[in-house]
Amino acid sequence: MADAPTPIMFAIVTTNKEAVIGGMAPVFVAPNEVERDRIAMWLCRITNAIAHDLHNGTVILTVNQSQP
Amino acid sequence: MSGSTPPINWDPMIIGFVAGFLSRILYLRSGKSHYPGYPSGYISQVALAIIAALIGSSIIVSLLGKEFTAATFLTLAATQFRDVRTTERQTLEKEESLILVGRGAGYIEGIAITYEARNFLAMLVALASSLVAEWNDIAGIIAALVFIIVGEKFMSGPRIGQLIDVKPADLRFEKGTLLYVGPVMMMEVGLPDSRERYRSQGLGVILTPKNPRGEAALWNISQRQAIAHEAAVAVGVQKDVGYPEQGTLCRMDMPKGTGSAGLTIIPVERDIDKLIRAIEQTPVLESGKWSRMVNTKNRKEDAHG
Structure with missing residues (x-):
């Protein structure tokens, strides 16, 4: 881990499709919050990402560039 | 060696050598927590200590023996010690990607500079002691002891515990996902699973600066990374x-900017006292050792009182 991490957006998991419009990261749409958290956790564990809840039904996943 | 010169007085050289070697070995003890791979690390440091002490102690003797070529070669050998810093830095930087909570670039540079400086200090102690011992053996031994003590005092920098108060604090989540340690907001944890782990197994401490130097040290991100590293080394961190x-995370109380910081960790060994001791023993980094800062936000309250 470097002194100052530089996160880049890796994926977006949302239950609210209208809140997200395209971009560099893939968007995973989940039917409910339980399913959303399950997808987010799987993606986190697989890709070494960090999940952040935006409190509008959307969870974003970021990856720190400097991490191995 | 040649017949024309008087017989060499070995005492100054021996006293100087022992003093230089002792000073280096004594510092190795205080630096052990930073050093990777104890046995092999020790061997190379002891070997360097012998060389450094030998160079320092033999310069005066060779100069007095009118062996100027030897003296010149010894100064040449002394320049080799510049590589110590590079070697040390490279080792630690390679290791950085293999450990889960890194030391940070500032800490690595600090350790590397310290190792280099200590070799040169061993050389200087040897040189100074042999110079005094050339005049009188007993005075040389006394001077050697004084030099070793002064060197130890001078070289061992302050510890975080001298500048910063470390107190345990409770971990909690606000607005569902924001992790707080006492008043300090640490980060946003999106996964319910991770939040549960923080709730059930996490430990938190609050770091509050005691004085202007502590204030400056804490605002240094490398310093906080060093604190996080030492904390993780002491109690372990359940992370993969x-x-x-x-x-492990060590963050300032940021939107408020009060100058205090919080640290969260999910330890392997759940021992808050050990964690606090480890944080207090973290060396203050070379880069921020002498800088001072007074947080005007805190000073305003003092002015009223």
């Missing part, structure tokens, strides 16, 4: 590749 959000 794929669990980046469960690592």
Whole structure:
């Protein structure tokens, strides 16, 4: 881990499709919050990402560039 | 060696050598927590200590023996010690990607500079002691002891515990996902699973600066990374590749900017006293050792009182 991490957006998991419009990261749409958290956790564990809840039904996943 | 010169007085050289070697070995003890791979690390440091002490102690003797070529060669050998810093830095930087809570570039540079400086200090102690011992053996031994003590005092920098108060604090989540340690907001934890782990197993401490130097040290991000590293080394951290959000974090009380910081950790050994001791023993980094800062936000309250 470097002194100052530089996160880049890796994926977006949302239950609210209208809140997200395209971009560099893939968007995973989940039917409910339980399913959303399950997808987010799987993606986190697989890709070494960090999940952040935006409190509008959307969870974003970021990856720190400097991490191995 | 040649017949024309008087017989060499070995005492100054022996006293100087022992003093230089002792000073280096004594510092190795205080630096042990930073050093990777104890046995092999020790061997190379002891070997360097012998060489450094030998160079320092033999310069005066060779100069007095009118062996100027030897003296010149010894100064040449002394320049080799510049590589110590590079070697040390490279070792630690390679290791950085293999440990889960890194030391940070500032800490690595600090350790590397310290190792280099200590070799040169061993050389200087040897040189100074042999110079005094050339005049009188007993005075040389006394001077050697004084030099070793002064060197130890001078070289061992302040510890975080001298500048910063470390107190345990409770971990909690606000607005569902924001992790707080006492008043300090640490980060946003998106996964319910990770939040549960922080709630059930996490430990938190609050770092509050005691004085202007502590204030400056804490605002240094490298310093906080060093604190996080020492904390993780002491109590362990339940983290693996794929669990980046469960690592050790040391962050300032940021939107408020009060100058205090929080630290969260999910330890392997749940021992808050050990954690606090480890944080207090963290060396203050070379880069921020002498800078001072007074947080005007805190000073305003003092002015009223």
